[in-house]
Amino acid sequence: MTITIYGIANCDTMKKARTWLAGHGIEAVFHDYRKAGLAPEKLAAWADAVGWEKLLNRSGTTFRKLPEAERSDLTRDRALGLMLAQPGMIRRPVLETGSGLVVGFRPDLYAATFPG
Numbered sequence: 001m002t003i004t005i006y007g008i009a010n011c012d013t014m015k016k017a018r019t020w021l022a023g024h025g026i027e028a029v030f031h032d033y034r035k036a037g038l039a040p041e042k043l044a045a046w047a048d049a050v051g052w053e054k055l056l057n058r059s060g061t062t063f064r065k066l067p068e069a070e071r072s073d074l075t076r077d078r079a080l081g082l083m084l085a086q087p088g089m090i091r092r093p094v095l096e097t098g099s100g101l102v103v104g105f106r107p108d109l110y111a112a113t114f115p116g
Contacts, residue, residue, distance in 0.1 A: 003028040006038070007092035017093045017105040026114055028095070033087045043080055046094060049101050052079045055091055062088035 005021070005028040007014040021028050046055055056079050057063060063071065063082075070082070083089045095102040095113075102113050 002098065004031055004096045005029070006031045006033055006090075006094040006096070008032060008034045008088065011092050013105050014093050017095070017110070020105070020107060020110055024110075024114060033090065038084065038087060038090075040080070040084055043083060043090075046101060046103075047076060047080060050103055052076045054103050055079075055094070056083060057089050057091040060088060062086050 003021075003026065005014070005017060007017075007030075009030075009032050018028070018030065043055070056074070058071075066082075074082075091103055093103075093105055097113060102109060
């Protein structure tokens with residue numbers, strides 16, 4: 001099973017997630033979507049799987065710097081457009097495990113995803 005971790009290289013949360021995976025002997029391919037981009041179909045599939053609300057990082061500075069008019073009354077299509085235009089708005093990391101998606105990093109969540 002190939003595990004892919006999506007995010008941005010210089011993100012502290014990404015570093016914690018990658019360190020956790022390495023520390024537990026779990027190999028993951030890293031995809032930096034700021035540098036390599038992200039296919040609209042991939043983002044749409046993630047949104048279908050977990051909901052666009054879970055993918056959108058509303059607490060990040062990229063989102064908070066948007067004008068109020070762009071932040072309010074978001075729909076799925078508008079949110080996906082914002083995330084594609086500015087990948088920093090995607091919550092990090094997104095982990096494709098082969099059997100599902102894990103969005104964000106919490107050690108307990110990763111431990112439940114990869115038991116023993």
